[in-house]
Every structure is written in structure tokens, then in C-alpha cells.
Amino acid sequence: MSHLALRNLVKVYDKTEVLHSINLDVADGEFVVLVGPSGCGKSTTLRMIAGLEEVTGGEIEIAGRVVNNLEPKDRDIAMVFQNYAIYPHMTVRKNISFGLRSSKMTKAQKDARIDEVAGILGMTDLLARKPAQLSGGQRQRVAIGRAMVRDPAVFLFDEPLSNLDAQLRQQMRLEIKKLHRRVQNTIIFVTHDQVEAMTMADRIVIMKDGHIQQVGTPAEVYHTPANSFVAQFIGAPSMNLLQGVYADGAVTLFNGVTVPMPGRAARAGLPVHLGVRPEDIRPAANGAALLSGTVSVAEPLGPETLIYVDVNGKEIIASGPGKQPPKAGDAIGLGANPADMHLFDAATGEVIA
Amino acid sequence: MTTADTEIRASSAALLEGTRAKQRRSLGQTIRWLILFGGGILMIMPIAYMISTSLKWPFEVYNVGLIPEEPHLENYQYVLEDGRFYGWFVNSLIIATITTISNLFFDSLVGYTLCKFTFRGRYIVFIAILSTLMIPTEMLVIPWYLMSQSFGWLDSYWGIMFPGLMTAFGVFLMKQFFETVPDDFIEAARIDGLNEFQIFWSVALPMVKPALAALAIFVFLGNWTAFLWPLIVTTDTSLYTLPVGLSSFGDEADVQWELIMTGAAISTIPTLVVFLIFQRFIIRGVVMAGLKG
Numbered sequence: 001m002s003h004l005a006l007r008n009l010v011k012v013y014d015k016t017e018v019l020h021s022i023n024l025d026v027a028d029g030e031f032v033v034l035v036g037p038s039g040c041g042k043s044t045t046l047r048m049i050a051g052l053e054e055v056t057g058g059e060i061e062i063a064g065r066v067v068n069n070l071e072p073k074d075r076d077i078a079m080v081f082q083n084y085a086i087y088p089h090m091t092v093r094k095n096i097s098f099g100l101r102s103s104k105m106t107k108a109q110k111d112a113r114i115d116e117v118a119g120i121l122g123m124t125d126l127l128a129r130k131p132a133q134l135s136g137g138q139r140q141r142v143a144i145g146r147a148m149v150r151d152p153a154v155f156l157f158d159e160p161l162s163n164l165d166a167q168l169r170q171q172m173r174l175e176i177k178k179l180h181r182r183v184q185n186t187i188i189f190v191t192h193d194q195v196e197a198m199t200m201a202d203r204i205v206i207m208k209d210g211h212i213q214q215v216g217t218p219a220e221v222y223h224t225p226a227n228s229f230v231a232q233f234i235g236a237p238s239m240n241l242l243q244g245v246y247a248d249g250a251v252t253l254f255n256g257v258t259v260p261m262p263g264r265a266a267r268a269g270l271p272v273h274l275g276v277r278p279e280d281i282r283p284a285a286n287g288a289a290l291l292s293g294t295v296s297v298a299e300p301l302g303p304e305t306l307i308y309v310d311v312n313g314k315e316i317i318a319s320g321p322g323k324q325p326p327k328a329g330d331a332i333g334l335g336a337n338p339a340d341m342h343l344f345d346a347a348t349g350e351v352i353a
Numbered sequence: 354m355t356t357a358d359t360e361i362r363a364s365s366a367a368l369l370e371g372t373r374a375k376q377r378r379s380l381g382q383t384i385r386w387l388i389l390f391g392g393g394i395l396m397i398m399p400i401a402y403m404i405s406t407s408l409k410w411p412f413e414v415y416n417v418g419l420i421p422e423e424p425h426l427e428n429y430q431y432v433l434e435d436g437r438f439y440g441w442f443v444n445s446l447i448i449a450t451i452t453t454i455s456n457l458f459f460d461s462l463v464g465y466t467l468c469k470f471t472f473r474g475r476y477i478v479f480i481a482i483l484s485t486l487m488i489p490t491e492m493l494v495i496p497w498y499l500m501s502q503s504f505g506w507l508d509s510y511w512g513i514m515f516p517g518l519m520t521a522f523g524v525f526l527m528k529q530f531f532e533t534v535p536d537d538f539i540e541a542a543r544i545d546g547l548n549e550f551q552i553f554w555s556v557a558l559p560m561v562k563p564a565l566a567a568l569a570i571f572v573f574l575g576n577w578t579a580f581l582w583p584l585i586v587t588t589d590t591s592l593y594t595l596p597v598g599l600s601s602f603g604d605e606a607d608v609q610w611e612l613i614m615t616g617a618a619i620s621t622i623p624t625l626v627v628f629l630i631f632q633r634f635i636i637r638g639v640v641m642a643g644l645k646g
Contacts, residue, residue: 051544073546073547077544078544079544087560098542
């Protein structure tokens with residue numbers, strides 16, 4: 001049985017439907033990340049689960065009971081906000097204990113619980129401090145501590161790492177993942193950063209314009225994207241999409257080169273996009289080259305080099321060797337294995353399997 | 354001419370230019386200081402005259418000299434030994450304190466509601482409250498008087514206090530400050546299980562302490578120095594507030610300025626105390642932080 005379920009969830013703001021019949025089942029203890037560009041409805045979904053937004057249509061079920069009409073405090077959830085939202089006039093201890101106000105625990109039990117959470121998050125020494133005396137990472141920990149102390153059925157995280165610098169974000173990512181392994185609570189985590197989604201999630205929910213585009217493990221959404229949006233949204237740099245036409249088990253690309261794509265269920269003459277990830281397209285000798293063009297920029301990353309190639313006015317990103325990379329202005333041929341390519345309907349964006 | 358000579362001359366020119374720039378700066382600085390000094394003198398003079406007059410004998414009150422010829426403290430002794438003064442002082446203290454507490458509570462409650470709750474007519478209510486700021490007190494005293502009369506509040510604390518228990522300015526000030534409190538705090542508290550009043554009281558209100566301090570200073574000073582309405586609504590001298598009471602030191606034939614100034618000098622003490630207490634909160638409020646750093 002799922003621990004959290006969204007059934008035909010709809011949200012309408014001022015006669016505009018922003019969330020269109022969302023369905024999602026989250027298992028107990030699962031770490032699910034909602035990811036998508038701004039305005040895709042991920043934060044609205046999270047806020048509806050929290051009870052901070054009214055549900056226009058559909059049902060939200062937490063631990064087997066419909067919570068649509070319950071107050072946030074009665075839903076057995078805890079939320080970590082983007083701005084942390086730790087109360088500036090209270091000490092860390094008071095902030096954490098705030099989540100236990102309505103609990104029936106004795107004072108001694110509450111103190112023990114606060115100390116336990118502080119111990120897990122490594123902030124026992126900070127309990128007497130006020131938020132102004134803490135660093136960004138420490139404030140983030142306090143916010144997590146305040147959520148943890150109640151031991152809720154579901155943790156909700158609303159882009160909690162977006163205000164941290166890159167190094168701290170990576171560190172907190174790891175800490176949250178370790179924490180999840182330790183506490184085993186269900187987590188719904190919202191982010192617009194696909195790297196966060198890929199590195200933290202058990203399953204990723206990719207959203208766009210109020211629709212779920214795909215739900216799957218990080219490997220599934222990366223290697224078998226359901227459509228060209230998912231293909232381009234997941235992975236950095238984005239997947240290259242090459243225009244072409246499908247006919248007789250092959251795709252004829254915009255530059256006239258034919259790539260064999262046998263066994264795909266598509267009608268002859270269908271305009272398609274051939275998707276290939278930058279790491280799957282590499283410099284190739286002229287005879288084996290799928291595309292040829294001129295290097296516009298080379299970005300050395302150490303172990304490899306990202307090569308931006310101008311092919312008939314279209315920019316293709318390829319991967320080259322870290323040592324002796326090509327230079328800007330060099331003529332270059334690019335090759336790829338058809339098995340690593342993805343085929344999408346150019347009109348609908350849906351994958352052609 | 355050697356190279357060294359050229360370098361020395363070049364650097365001398367630079368030094369000269371630097372000195373001129375410095376002179377220009379110091380001239381500007383001097384003008385600024387003079388303006389500030391002039392402003393300071395204008396602000397301090399009434400206070401200095403108040404204290405000076407309070408130390409004078411009646412015969413030298415109209416002498417414009419700042420230093421009394423024979424300074425003495427008998428005016429203070431007279432005023433403090435006059436039983437009426439304590440009564441007026443206590444009246445003013447009670448009225449200013451209750452009015453301040455009432456304003457802090459109700460202005461912030463209404464400001465918070467108008468800021469953080471969405472309801473039909475919210476904007477109209479806010480505009481209606483704001484529009485009352487455009488009506489001068491002189492126009493309001495007649496309806497206030499008629500209300501006091503019909504409620505039986507003439508010659509009572511209620512009568513003096515009721516027009517100021519809540520102010521449109523305070524509502525506006527608090528609403529603007531509550532705008533700076535991110536909704537995340539309110540929502541976090543809602544998830545933590547607080548009811549709406551608890552959120553207002555325990556979360557939102559402590560976060561606008563600087564505004565509360567500013568409002569407390571404004572309201573306390575405004576009520577401490579209020580003259581027109583307390584004068585109109587009270588005829589019983591035992592209910593006079595300090596400004597009304599002080600003005601009664603004298604009659605049509607003779608105004609005892611030295612006693613009025615003495616009373617005024619004593620009455621500034623509570624206002625100074627209030628300012629010193631709340632100023633601390635204003636400064637502390639600026640350094641408070643609970644958001645991303």
C-alpha cells in the first residue's frame with residue numbers, strides 16, 4: 001500500500017487550471033523528488049500535500065486516510081522551507097521544540113527528543129544560539145531538525161538547498177541522503193535542479209505545465225526518457241536533438257546522413273527528433289562520422305572536454321578526450337552508436353520505441 | 354634638468370592638486386557641519402529656554418537671556434509640593450500607557466489581518482482606515498464630544514482615551530512592517546500546530562519588534578503631549594492631564610511661565626525614559642535575522 005497517494009489532483013487559480021489531474025503513489029520510506037522548470041506545479045503540489053493550498057479537485061491520502069479537509073497540523077507532515085523559516089527571536093532549542101507544542105510528551109521526553117535530534121544533526125553545541133549566530137548550513141540543519149523532531153509520516157522539502165553555495169549544497173545533499181537512510185521516513189523533495197533530483201531520489205517525478213511527464217528511478221528517466229522534454233531536462237549538458245525524417249527503419253537527418261534505427265514503430269515520412277547525449281557522441285574519423293562541422297567552443301573539464309560544434313548552423317554538444325582536445329575553429333567529424341540514440345516524434349515529443 | 358627634478362616637480366604638482374581637493378572637501382564638510390550645527394541649535398534652544406526659565410524668578414521670565422541672574426530651584430519645589438501636579442502626572446501616565454498598549458495590540462492585530470489574510474473587501478477596509486488620516490483632529494472633536502456625552506464618558510479616563518485607543522497611522526505602519534515577514538514563517542507555524550492567534554502573537558509579532566518600538570514611542574509621546582481633546586473632554590481639574598494642568602498655572606491676567614516651564618521640564622522625564630527603553634529594541638531589531646544568510 002502506498003504511504004502517500006495523489007488521486008486526480010487538480011488545482012485551479014482564478015479560473016486557470018495549473019495542475020491537471022495528477023496521480024502519484026509514494027511507498028513508505030521512499031525518497032521522491034518532484035523536479036521541473038519554474039511554473040510546472042511542483043511547489044503547488046507540495047503545498048497542497050502540506051495543506052497550505054486548497055485542493056480544487058481530487059484526493060490526497062496520507063497513511064491510508066484522505067487529508068483534503070484536514071488542517072496542516074493534523075496531516076502528520078513536516079515541512080522544510082526554501083528560506084528555512086526558523087524563528088529569529090527563538091534559540092535553536094526553542095525552534096526545534098516548537099514542533100512539539102501540540103505533542104502529549106512530558107517536558108523531559110521533549111528535551112530528550114530535542115537532544116536526540118540535535119545529536120543526529122550534529123548541532124548539540126548550537127542549541128543555545130539564535131539563528132542570527134548561525135551559518136547558512138547550520139540554519140538549514142535547524143530547519144530540518146524542527147521537521148524531524150515530530151517524526152512525521154511524510155517530510156516535505158521545498159527547494160531547501162537553493163540558497164546555499166555550491167559546496168555547501170553538495171554537502172547538505174549528502175547529509176539529507178544519509179539522514180533519510182537513517183530515519184527511513186517518506187520524503188517528498190521539490191527542486192528545479194536536476195542534479196539534486198538525480199543524486200538524491202529513489203524515484204524522480206518530472207513535471208511540466210501542471211502535468212507529470214515521467215516517474216521513474218534516476219537511471220530510468222536518464223536512459224529511457226518518456227519524451228523529448230524529459231530527455232532534455234534530465235542530464236547536463238542537455239541531450240542533443242537532431243531533426244530528421246523516419247522511413248524504412250532509418251532516420252534521414254537534416255544533413256542528409258541516414259542513421260539506421262530498426263524496429264521502431266513509426267510511419268514512413270514521420271518528422272522525428274533523434275536524441276543523443278553529449279557523452280554518446282564523440283569525435284570520429286571522416287568515414288565513420290555522422291555529422292561534421294566546426295568547433296565553436298571547447299570546454300576542458302579535466303577527464304573529458306565538452307565540444308560545442310556548429311553543424312550547418314545548429315549547435316551540437318559532444319564529448320572529447322581530456323588530453324589534447326580539439327580547438328575552436330577546427331573542422332571535426334562526430335560519430336555515435338545508434339544503440340545509444342533515442343527517437344522522438346517531432347510533433348508530440350513522445351518517445352518512439 | 355635631471356630626471357629626478359622632473360619627478361620631484363611632477364609629484365609636487367600632484368601633491369598640490371591633492372591639497373586643493375582636500376581643501377574643497379573640507380570646505381564642503383565645514384558647510385555640512387554648520388548646517389547640522391544650526392539645526393542642532395534650533396532643536397535644543399526651546400529645551401534650553403524651558404530649563405533656563407524653570408530656574409528663573411518671575412521678575413526675569415521675560416528677560417531673553419539664557420542664563421538666569423539668580424538661578425534657584427524653588428519653582429521645582431513649588432510644583433512638586435503642589436498636590437495637583439502629581440495627580441496630573443499620574444493621569445497622563447495612565448492614559449499614555451493604556452493608549453500605547455492598546456495601540457500596540459489593536460493596530461498590529463488589524464495590520465496583521467489586513468496583511469496576511471485574504472478576504473473579500475480587504476482593500477476597501479484598508480483604504481477606509483487610511484482615509485481617516487486625512488480628517489484633521491479639529492473636525493473630529495465635535496463628534497467625539499457628542500459620542501462621549503451620549504456614552505457618559507465626559508470627565509472620565511475613557512472619554513480622554515477612546516479616540517486614541519487605535520490609530521489609522523498605527524494600522525498602516527504595522528501592516529507595512531508585517532509585509533516584510535515572509536509567509537514561510539506563518540506557514541511553518543501553521544504546520545507546527547499553532548492557531549491563527551498564536552501565530553500572530555508568538556511568531557509574527559516578535560518579528561516586528563522594531564515597528565512596535567517605533568509605534569510605542571509615537572503613541573506614548575502623542576498622548577503624553579495631547580492637549581486639545583483632554584482640555585475639551587475634562588472640566589474636573591483632578592482629571593486633567595499634565596499639558597492641560599500645566600496650562601492652568603495662570604489666569605487671564607497673569608501666566609506663570611516659570612511654573613509652566615518647570616512642570617514641562619519634569620514632564621519630559623517619562624518621555625525620555627520611554628524613548629531610551631524602546632530605542633534599544635529598534636537597534637536590536639535591525640540585527641535580527643532568521644532567513645537565508
